[in-house]
Amino acid sequence: MSSPSDATQATDNRLSKGCKRFPDWERHEGNKLKCPRCHKLIAVNKGSYSGVAKHEDSCKKQHAEAKKTDNKLLRDFVKAGVSAETEALLIEFVINSGSPLNLVDDKHFRKFVTALNRNYKPPSRRALSNRILSRMDNHFQAVKAWLREARSVNLTMDVWSRSSRSSFLSLMGHTIIENQLKAVVLDFRKLSGRHTAEAISAVVKDVVLQCGLVGRVRAITSDAAAVNVKAVKLLA
Structure with a gap:
């Protein structure tokens, strides 16, 4: 008849084998292993690692998707910042050079801008006109404060x-x-x-x-x- 210490030793042996199979998982609270990504505890019952394997697969996919989403958000954030700065400089150029607004609709101009920055799409003539008018409103308020x-x-x-x-x-x-x-x-x-x-x-x-x-x-x-x-x- 096996003693409690023998049962504990058997469990330890099974968990040791499991830790070799899932080296990133941390042994925790007796017969449980802790997920290295979400830190959830998964029990190992009778030497079966099916629960751990299932969670490992699911958690890996979820974290991969989350990382992909985070990377996309970061790219979009950087892209938005670059686009805003580029557009502000475009407006400055059009205003200070006296260039016609329909410049931005010219296919050769758009091709030139795309070659400089593939992440930036120039606004249409109408959109550019609206943004310049908006800046004029802001300018007028700034002038009043300054005066x-x-x-x-x-x-x-x-x-x-x-x-x-x-x-x-x-x-x-x-x-x-x-x-x-x-x-x-x-x-x-x-x-x-x-x-x-x-x-x-x-x-x-x-x-x-x-x-x-x-x-x-x-x-x-x-x-x-x-x-x-x-x-x-x-x-x-």
Whole structure:
């Protein structure tokens, strides 16, 4: 008749064989082995490792899938960051170079960008236009905050026509903040209808109101066109 110590020894022998079969598993609490991945305890009954083998297979697959998902999330995260930075630089390029918005729809341009960064897909002309408009809104709010520090502001304006049916007005603000001369674009607007002195003065007045500059505009500079001179006089 076998003693309890003999039974314990037999169990130890079986677990030792099991540990050789599953070397990453840690022996734990008598007849149990601990999974190296999820740390779950699996019992070894009567020398059978079927439960351990089943869990090993299942847990390996789950961890492989989880790792694949984590890697994908990391790649997507990095890709999103790179794309956001690339798009910001694209917008800066289009704005500062004066390039036409339909540049991004040109197949040769898109092919060029893809060659530089296969993870980045340039936006369409419409999407680019919307993003630039969104940046303009953000710019306007930043300008308002910046101008709060100015005691007085001088304006420069320029009116120009793209064609007989399209006229635009650019208005810049100039001031001194912390002993440094600052200049910023306050607004760039398309004029509706004929660009008369009344139309120009109405736009300038609206920009001054929106920027909170009422009572702080010291001078307005423009070219000597009669329509501009009259517009400034209307604002006096």
